[in-house]
Amino acid sequence: MLNSEKMSKSTGNFRTLRQAIEEFSATATRFSLADAGDGVDDANFVFETANAAILRLTKELTWMEEVLAAESSLRTGPPSTYADKVFENDMNIAIRLTEKAYKDCMFREALKNGFYDLQAARDEYRLSCGHGGMNHDLVLTFMDVQTRLIEPVCPQFAEYVWRKLLKKEGSVVSAGWPTSAEPDLVLKSANKYLQDSIVLMRKLLQKQLLGSKKAGKKGAQVTAVPEGKLRGLVYVNEQFDGWRAHCLEILQSKFDQQTRRFAPDAEILAELREILKKEGQADNFKQIQKLCMPFLKFKKDEAISIGTQALNLRLPFAELDVLRSNMDLIKRQLGLEEVEIYSASNPDDVSKAGPHASLLTQNPPSPGSPTAIFVTST
Template sequence: MSKSTGNFRTLKQAIEEFSSDATRFALADAGDGMDDANFVFETANAAILRLTKEIAWMEEVIAAESSLRGGPPSTYADNVFANEINIAVKETEKSYNAFMFRDALKSGFYDLQLARDEYRLSCGSAGMNRELLGRFMDVQTRLITPICPHYAEHVWQKILKKEGFAIKAGWPVVGTPDPTLRSANKYLQDSIVLMRKLLQKQESGSKKPKKGAAAPPAENKLTVGLIYVNEHYDGWKEQCLRVLQSNFDSQARSFAPDEEINEALKNCFIDRETNFKQVQKLCMPFIRFKKDEARNVGPQALNLKLPFGEIDVLKENLELIRRQLGLEHVEVLSAFDGAARAKAGRHGPVLDKNPPSPGEPVAIFMSKEEFGAQK
């Protein structure tokens, strides 16, 4: 029954209208736990299109197999995609064991599709890895088998040319997921999104020519990006984290009362020539954010640096950043390197007004001519 429309379909009607697998897909997506199930007709119709498109994509990949990159997975994008496959298998297994079919569909199909699409964009000119795509198709087929068995058997036998039946193929065997690699990739993707928004804002904010006036010269186009990174919390943020570290129970994932934290924080700044109330206004939002994060992920959220090297991650993906932002030249620089800061030229005050911190790099964009003048 569909709560949104107040209508229902008999089993025979649903199969005739949507097919058995699309009906099962929508039933799995209808809801888990104690929530009222809601069979959404649009989900069933969308499932037909999704599954059909996936079959077409697999056929295209196998037909163009010779053009894919050979050898074992080796690039950063390969490792991230392989890790996402491992995570999908583990999370989907937990969901099936708990009879949470909607969660299983999310991790075993939707999330896996998103990871594949992101991998396709990240590879660029290097191309996707043949072995890794084969593994993806194999794993995705096995994960969706309990929900869409007819689709899975068609893919298994007709497209992947596997022996036997998908339903008897067994659960995929994968390695241990790497949460640090997943965090590093999220940091990379989030940074690219923020830098793209900043670049678009700077480009749209530049003076537009008046009606009838000549367009600005092409050499003023922003084609160079300088990304400044600070991998270590310092200043008042460092003091806040040290106070939180000393007032955190890692076993219970709980903090000391706010009064004790505020008193400890006050003692950190009492001997300094500063107005504690002003510092406190800066500290409180940061402390609340870090307390929530520590409760969710544990004491590592209170470390003074991220569990991965930010500069290494960004440098390893320079080509991706350059392509995603449409730039000609990109550099990743340390915010503490005097020579590196000098490259910012007249944009230097931006680094003082909005200094980078762990997880929050600062990008400066300029024209190729302006960058050349800084050298």
């Protein structure tokens, strides 16, 4: 395929290898061929991908040259911050996944893991570091790893970086595959939670600033906040409680790990009704049932996909610790004067929201989904 259409001389939709090299260069042609697709589907060489590769690789060379020229300004010492650990872990994951993809001759997958995802991790790291700056050793490790991972696809590009920029001895072709520590999947999950939480907080901030009527109908936070210096009060509930906890406990007992199937919904709901009856909440069962059905479906799908850990009452990491370790990032991302992280299960913490505490009832936090309240900074 050429630009998503059948390559054919009769229609004029055709390029020889020599023409592609003359038009895009050998490096961009190889990049686009690797990105053309895996598996048994027809490969699709796309001109936009080749042109984008030229721009992207050129931009990467410029970034490396600028960083190496200002190498002395990078933060020294061993990786120690939360952002350092996340970036180091992302590199370990990229090394493992890219190696597997190359072994399976899945070149598009290798390009995704060893270039696109690694670039995204670097960009996120650069943003997360803020005023403290990036760690010197980690940045050089990234350049080394990135060069080795892209070498099978773009050997000319990798060789230039290896010899001219990194001043390495010998050829990158014979440098070998980079070593990696065992990836920390819990840390990766914690970082995804952090990034998702920042996106969620930004949406809540916009709703409060705009006083969205549409959001009000859905019961979300819509308290109007004047623009200016704002303070964010972020509330976390690290454990499911109430009917959600009951649902998860029932799902744990009704899940067959071998077949990865659950008992029928009628059986699950019947047990939930009995539990609520003992707690004196049977009268509210119809209302609770409407709320719990989407929750049950989501958790069942998640358990079938990743296993029984999806049914735990708590996340595998401390949400409060993750958010408190990244308050500076949250402030910068949301443009806040101040950020405070509290536990929604602590009455003293809830009282600090003052007249805005009712928003915690309207939009209660749950594991993986904190609630933010924004007030004028005094």
